Structures are given as C-alpha cells and as structure tokens.
Amino acid sequence: MTRTHTTAPGTGAARPGALSRLFARGRRTVPARPAPGTALAEAVDLHVRLGQREVLAGIDLSARAGEVLALVGPNGAGKSTLLAALAADLPAASGEVRIDGRPVGDWSAPDLALRRSVLPQAAALSFPFPVGDVVRMGRAPWAGTPFAEADEEAVAAAMAVVEVGEFAARPFSALSGGERARVALARVLAQRAPLLLLDEPTAALDLRHQELVLRICRERARAGDAVVVVLHDLGLAAAYADRAAVLHDGRIAADGPPAEVFEDALLSRVYRQPVEVLPHPRTGAPLVVPVRAVEGSYDGLVSQAGT
Amino acid sequence: MTLPEAAPTPTKATAPGTEAAAPGTGTAPGPAAAAPTPAKATAPGTGTAGGWRGRKALLLTLALVATLLLLALVSAGTGAYRIPTADVLASAQHRLGLGGAPLDRVGESVLWNVRLPRVVLALLVGACLGCAGALMQGVFGNPLAEPGVIGISAGAAVGAVAAIGLGLSFFGNWTITVCAFVSGLATVSAVYLLSRNGGKTEVVTLILTGIAVNAFAGALIGLFVFFADSGQVNQITFWQLGSLAQATWPKVLAVLPCAAAGLFIAPLYARRLDLLSLGERPARHLGVDVERLRLALILVVALLTAAAVAVAGVITFVGLLVPHLLRMANGPGHRFLVPGSALAGAVVLVAGDLAARTLAQPAELPLxxxxxxxxSPFFFWLLRRTRRKQGGWA
Known part of the structure; x- marks a missing residue:
C-alpha cells in the first residue's frame, strides 16, 4: 500500500536543467500505516564505534508499532548512541539497522523523513525563527505529497498537545529551556512519522510536563506508532513504557516489560547504586527508589554499597 | 480529506493484495482512528501571523524595487555630464521603440556607454554580494559569515590578480571571472573544511580561519604585485580597492552568466536553509540531504562571489549588512531573505556607487x-548589540 510521488525541489518550482541532479529531491514513497506489532526499527547485532571506543557492542533490539520502548541505563551506557544509530545518524561498524524493513543505507534522506522523526537531546536554532515556524518545519518532509494539506492542522494540533500554542508568535530564542524542549517536541510530533525516536524528552521539563510528554508517547503508541524514548527517570519508564531495555556498557543487560526487567539486583549492579524496587500501593507499577540511609547512618550504607 | 491523528494514510491509494480498505474514505483500519481530529482546523493565530508576514514581505519587496528603480534613474542622470531624468526616460523609451526621443550625440554616448553599464554592473554586483552573504550565513548557521570577513573575496581576488599580473587571456573576456571563480571555490572549500569540526562551526574558529585566509591571500596578491610591471600594478591596485569605474557592456556580459545562474539557483534552497538552522542532524531528520545541500550552496556562493570580485574588486560588508537588516525587518525565513538580500544588495551598491561618484566630485572614491x-561601524554596532543581548558569540 504505497504510492510514489515525483516532487519538485524545495517549494515546488521544478527547474529541469544541467545541474538538476543536485537540486532534485527525487522520488519518494509514502509509507502505509504499519500493522500493530510490525518492527519499524530493528538493530541486528549492531556494533558502533566512536573513534577508538566501541560504544555499542552487539545490540539486538526492535521497536514495534503500537509500543513505547524505553531505553534506560547509566550515563555513558550508549543510550543516545543507540538512538542515533536507529535514526541513521551514526553508521554501524558491523551489524545492521533496519527501518521499515530495509537497511537504513538504502533509504534516501527524504524517504527516511517520512518514516521516522527524531527529537535531539538539545534543541538549537541558528536564527530567531518564531515558534510557529519552528513547528511548521516538522512538516517539510510532506511537501509535495497529498498530506501537505494537513500541514496547518498538524502544526496546530502538535502545538496544542504540548501546550506551546500561546508562544506561536514569540521567537524561539526568547523561550526558556523547558519551553524550547516542548517546542522541539511539537516539531517532532507535527512530522507525524510512524516511528518516533526521542532522546531524553523530559530532561528539561517540570513534573507536569514530564507526565504530559510520556502520556503523549502512550497516545501515539495507541494510535499505532512506534515510540523509542531515552529516559533517566526509571519511575516514568516503569509507568509508561510497554518495554524497557536496560543498557550497560554498550550491551543490553535486560529487555522486557518494566515489571519484569526492573528488579533490585540488576539495577543496583548496572547503576552501581543500591536500589529498591517496590510495587506502587495503588497501581502496582514498579517504583524504583535508591536505597537511602536514615539521617545519621551513612557509614553503614557506604560499607554496604562497597560489598 | 480526513486525516486521523498521526496517521499518514494515503486516502486514495488502492491496496492491491491487502485487506479490503474502503477506498477514498480515509477510515484507517485499527487504532489509528481512535484519536480523530477535525480536519483542516487551522489555528487562527498562526494563520493570520503568516498572512501578515507575507504582506510585509511583499511591501518590503515593492519598496526595494521602487527604491532601486529610482536610484538607477538618478544615478544614470547624475555626474560630470548631467542629464535630466526626463531625458533619461525619453532616451530609454526611444531605444525600446516606445516613442520618446534620443539625446544629443554626447549625451546618448555618456548615458548608454558609460552610465548605464555602470548602473547595471553595480546592480549585479550588489545582488551577488547580498545574496552570497545570506547564503553563507545560512550554510554556516552563523550571522557573521560573509564572503569578505571569512576571506572568500580575498581568495577570489587572488585568482583575478593572478590573471591580471600574469597577463592571462585563455578565456578572452571571461579569463578574470574564471580565475576568480576557481580560486574563490578553492577558498570557500578550504574555509569550510578548516573551520568545521563535528558538524559545527564555532564563531572564533570561523573568524580566525578568515584572518589566516585573508593574510595568505594578501601575501599572494603582494607577490603578484611585486612581479608585475608598473601598468599592471596600477590596474591591480585600482581594482583591489573596489571600483566600478571601468564598467563596460562587455564586462557586464562577462559576469552576467555567473551572476544570473547563482541568483536564479539560490532561492531554490531557501526552504532547506530554514531547516538547516535547526542543525545538521535535525535537518537530515527532516529529509534534507545535508551534504548535497552544502556542496551545491558552496558552488553557488563561489559563483556569486567570483562574479562580483572579478569586475568590481573586493567590496566588503554588503553581504554582512544587508541580510542582517532584512532579518530585523522581516524575520529570518530564507524564502524572503535570499532573494530579498539580492534585491537590497543591489539597492545598497547602486546607492554606494552613486555616492562614490558624487561625494568628492570631481574625484571619485573607491567603492x-x-x-x-x-x-565597519555597523559591524561594531552588531558586535555590541549581540553582546548586550546574548553575552556575545561563544
């Protein structure tokens, strides 16, 4: 269920000419809605090197339609690298990354943009575009397809859902860190790709907006998208993810539903910090709490952690 | 066209061999329909903002075109041999076969062989410089990138000086342009490679690279001057200061292909330049082939800069000043900024040339x-302002 469009470069003014190969956007194939459970992004025995260091060593993971997959793990475990590899930003040293069933290298940049959207860790902007324009940039991949008709609606909906509608006319540079993060998320949502890769979307956000962002992830998964989200807050991961992959030293230490994966021994080892996992008294979702000493008994805790 | 939330379902796509999807209704099977949203619900706020900005851009364009025409008319009539504006118009009408009347022989010659080529050349060079400035700033994602500041004009100048100093003439009229283009292209590529690291350009690195490139180009130009005979030295020195005094129709023709190609191609990249301001990776995530975009734009910048430098020498700050002013007036969107900078650059340079010819009459200031x-004072002001507003460029 695919259709092809020949699209003109940029705004739609086709200019065939000698240098046209440099300018042409070529043919794109608009993807069909994925069936629930389809693997939209897969890593197969993925190894990634950054300089001399092997950051990812043999990752096997798939992100499926209709599912929120949380990537958790300590600093430097390779979460963001894995996300970048899934986004086709980093090349595999060996192994393979497949998007929508094909190796990432086989897709052109415009084709990939119809299939996956990526929220970077830090939102940057070289020039002071107004917020509305920034979100509208998320619609660029659809220019020249019938879905361009939905541009304004998608932009308005995305801005409303992350609560940045009232900033529409303000320049991006005048926003606070948390507001910028939400605008960046709105841009990603407006893209409406079936695979969302979000790198720490909650890092700069207050409590309310952290919950909001994860609820949006759930809604997108319910609507049939695949969502991969890098999270530091294990409580959020436990509450909202269908699956969690715990990364440790470039490998996947555990992969499965949070209720099964999040257990004391594994997390204590991976994070090198004693933790307790308790069921929430009302919902039963796992709560991950660092083992904290009662005031005055730190000495005992330190010796306990050392064993 | 009803689009379910987050559901890029081709509405009219027939599904060969798949489950019977109701054609044309847009009822996507499964959970996609769970979150319906009203189709075509345009946000009133954003819609009118866009419309207002569009009108503003149109007004600015009209104002710039009017100013340009007025300046061109004044410039064509002003000088040692004064021609009244009405006579300029009459002569132009006559040449176009729309009535009017020719001037006397001297006037006709002054207007058509001296003034008009000069006005046209100023217009072309200004458009090239303004447009190249806007493109450079977009590619580097940096408001300080300008062909003059980061050494590309100087690099193109080396080629042109070499052509003069060595008496090259293998391409006839086009020799200087071609040499300027080749050395300009080499310089842009070098600056780009030297100043980028991990997909980013720090301002300090960019400016320091510019200093180094300018110094090296200056040394090469010095060498050519040293080995040139006195006639060539005069030509080089005069040309180096930047001037349109030797404008002729053949010179206009010599740069026209480069300038026209660059000016027509540049606006095609406007939308992708907007996306590039998000950073390289996000731009790629939105479907921009960043490598190809960069390559194409560097070629275009080299074309435009070479065209300008080959006929007019090194004229700095136009490419810096013009896009900045336009960004303040109408925001950073490149769909207006790129062609707008060409237009405003033309205005600035036609005005500048008029001033250069008339301020110190009968002498003529180098443009x-x-x-x-x-x-330069504008540059200082810009630095101060940025420091105040965002603590300077890191």
Whole structure:
C-alpha cells in the first residue's frame, strides 16, 4: 500500500536543467500505516564505534508499532548512541539497522523523513525563527505529497498537545529551556512519522510536563506508532513504557516489560547504586527508589554499597 | 480529506493484495482512528501571523524595487555630464521603440556607454554580494559569515590578480571571472573544511580561519604585485580597492552568466536553509540531504562571489549588512531573505556607487573603501548589540 510521488525541489518550482541532479529531491514513497506489532526499527547485532571506543557492542533490539520502548541505563551506557544509530545518524561498524524493513543505507534522506522523526537531546536554532515556524518545519518532509494539506492542522494540533500554542508568535530564542524542549517536541510530533525516536524528552521539563510528554508517547503508541524514548527517570519508564531495555556498557543487560526487567539486583549492579524496587500501593507499577540511609547512618550504607 | 491523528494514510491509494480498505474514505483500519481530529482546523493565530508576514514581505519587496528603480534613474542622470531624468526616460523609451526621443550625440554616448553599464554592473554586483552573504550565513548557521570577513573575496581576488599580473587571456573576456571563480571555490572549500569540526562551526574558529585566509591571500596578491610591471600594478591596485569605474557592456556580459545562474539557483534552497538552522542532524531528520545541500550552496556562493570580485574588486560588508537588516525587518525565513538580500544588495551598491561618484566630485572614491567606511561601524554596532543581548558569540 504505497504510492510514489515525483516532487519538485524545495517549494515546488521544478527547474529541469544541467545541474538538476543536485537540486532534485527525487522520488519518494509514502509509507502505509504499519500493522500493530510490525518492527519499524530493528538493530541486528549492531556494533558502533566512536573513534577508538566501541560504544555499542552487539545490540539486538526492535521497536514495534503500537509500543513505547524505553531505553534506560547509566550515563555513558550508549543510550543516545543507540538512538542515533536507529535514526541513521551514526553508521554501524558491523551489524545492521533496519527501518521499515530495509537497511537504513538504502533509504534516501527524504524517504527516511517520512518514516521516522527524531527529537535531539538539545534543541538549537541558528536564527530567531518564531515558534510557529519552528513547528511548521516538522512538516517539510510532506511537501509535495497529498498530506501537505494537513500541514496547518498538524502544526496546530502538535502545538496544542504540548501546550506551546500561546508562544506561536514569540521567537524561539526568547523561550526558556523547558519551553524550547516542548517546542522541539511539537516539531517532532507535527512530522507525524510512524516511528518516533526521542532522546531524553523530559530532561528539561517540570513534573507536569514530564507526565504530559510520556502520556503523549502512550497516545501515539495507541494510535499505532512506534515510540523509542531515552529516559533517566526509571519511575516514568516503569509507568509508561510497554518495554524497557536496560543498557550497560554498550550491551543490553535486560529487555522486557518494566515489571519484569526492573528488579533490585540488576539495577543496583548496572547503576552501581543500591536500589529498591517496590510495587506502587495503588497501581502496582514498579517504583524504583535508591536505597537511602536514615539521617545519621551513612557509614553503614557506604560499607554496604562497597560489598 | 480526513486525516486521523498521526496517521499518514494515503486516502486514495488502492491496496492491491491487502485487506479490503474502503477506498477514498480515509477510515484507517485499527487504532489509528481512535484519536480523530477535525480536519483542516487551522489555528487562527498562526494563520493570520503568516498572512501578515507575507504582506510585509511583499511591501518590503515593492519598496526595494521602487527604491532601486529610482536610484538607477538618478544615478544614470547624475555626474560630470548631467542629464535630466526626463531625458533619461525619453532616451530609454526611444531605444525600446516606445516613442520618446534620443539625446544629443554626447549625451546618448555618456548615458548608454558609460552610465548605464555602470548602473547595471553595480546592480549585479550588489545582488551577488547580498545574496552570497545570506547564503553563507545560512550554510554556516552563523550571522557573521560573509564572503569578505571569512576571506572568500580575498581568495577570489587572488585568482583575478593572478590573471591580471600574469597577463592571462585563455578565456578572452571571461579569463578574470574564471580565475576568480576557481580560486574563490578553492577558498570557500578550504574555509569550510578548516573551520568545521563535528558538524559545527564555532564563531572564533570561523573568524580566525578568515584572518589566516585573508593574510595568505594578501601575501599572494603582494607577490603578484611585486612581479608585475608598473601598468599592471596600477590596474591591480585600482581594482583591489573596489571600483566600478571601468564598467563596460562587455564586462557586464562577462559576469552576467555567473551572476544570473547563482541568483536564479539560490532561492531554490531557501526552504532547506530554514531547516538547516535547526542543525545538521535535525535537518537530515527532516529529509534534507545535508551534504548535497552544502556542496551545491558552496558552488553557488563561489559563483556569486567570483562574479562580483572579478569586475568590481573586493567590496566588503554588503553581504554582512544587508541580510542582517532584512532579518530585523522581516524575520529570518530564507524564502524572503535570499532573494530579498539580492534585491537590497543591489539597492545598497547602486546607492554606494552613486555616492562614490558624487561625494568628492570631481574625484571619485573607491567603492570598496566607501562600503568599508560605512560597513565597519555597523559591524561594531552588531558586535555590541549581540553582546548586550546574548553575552556575545561563544
């Protein structure tokens, strides 16, 4: 269920000419809605090197339609690298990354943009575009397809859902860190790709907006998208993810539903910090709490952690 | 066309061999329909903002075109041999076969062989410089990138000086342009490679690279001057200061292909330049082939800069000043900024040339000197303003 469009470069003014190969956007194939459970992004025995260091060593993971997959793990475990590899930003040293069933290298940049959207860790902007324009940039991949008709609606909906509608006319540079993060998320949502890769979307956000962002992830998964989200807050991961992959030293230490994966021994080892996992008294979702000493008994805790 | 939330379902796509999807209704099977949203619900706020900005851009364009025409008319009539504006118009009408009347023989010659080529050349060079400035700033994602500041004009100048100094003439009229283009292209590529690291350009690195490139180009130009005979030295020195005094129709023709190609191609990249301001990776995530975009734009910048430098020498600050002013007036969107900078650059340079010819009559100021005299204080002001507003460029 695919259709092809020949699209003109940029705004739609086709200019065939000698240098046209440099300018042409070529043919794109608009993807069909994925069936629930389809693997939209897969890593197969993925190894990634950054300089001399092997950051990812043999990752096997798939992100499926209709599912929120949380990537958790300590600093430097390779979460963001894995996300970048899934986004086709980093090349595999060996192994393979497949998007929508094909190796990432086989897709052109415009084709990939119809299939996956990526929220970077830090939102940057070289020039002071107004917020509305920034979100509208998320619609660029659809220019020249019938879905361009939905541009304004998608932009308005995305801005409303992350609560940045009232900033529409303000320049991006005048926003606070948390507001910028939400605008960046709105841009990603407006893209409406079936695979969302979000790198720490909650890092700069207050409590309310952290919950909001994860609820949006759930809604997108319910609507049939695949969502991969890098999270530091294990409580959020436990509450909202269908699956969690715990990364440790470039490998996947555990992969499965949070209720099964999040257990004391594994997390204590991976994070090198004693933790307790308790069921929430009302919902039963796992709560991950660092083992904290009662005031005055730190000495005992330190010796306990050392064993 | 009803689009379910987050559901890019081709509405009219027939599904060969798949489950029977109701064609044309847009009822996507499964959970996609769970979150319906009203189709075509345009946000009133954003819609009118866009419309207002569109009108503003149109007004600015009209104002710039009007100013340009007026300046061109005044410039064509002003000088040692004064021609009244009405006579300029009459002569133009006559040449176009729309009535009017020719001037006397001297007037006709002054207007058509001296003034008009000069006005047209100023217009072309200004458009090239303004447009190249806007493109450079977009590619580097940095408001300080300008062909003059980061050494590309100087690099193109080396090629042109070499052509003069060595008496090259293998391409006839086009020799200087071709040499300027080749050395300009080499310089842009070198600056780009030297100043980028891990997909980013720090301002300090960019400016320091510019200093180094300018110094090296200066040394090469010095060498050519050293080995040139006195006639060539005069030609080089005069040309280096930046001037349109030797404008002729053949010179206009020599740069026209480069300038026209660059000016027509540049706006095609406007939308992708907007996306590039998000950073390289996000731009790629939105479907921009960043490598190809960069390559194409560097070629275009080299074309435009070479065209300008080959006929007019090194004229700095136009490419810096013009896009900045337009960004303040109408925001950073490149769909207006790129063609707008070409237009405004033309206005600035036609005005600048008129000033250069008339301020110190009967002497004539070098145009490059004049733009630097006005541009440098603007640069200072820009630095101060940025420091105040965002603590300077890191």
């Amino acid at each position: 490059g000197v004049l733009t630097a005299l006005i541009g």
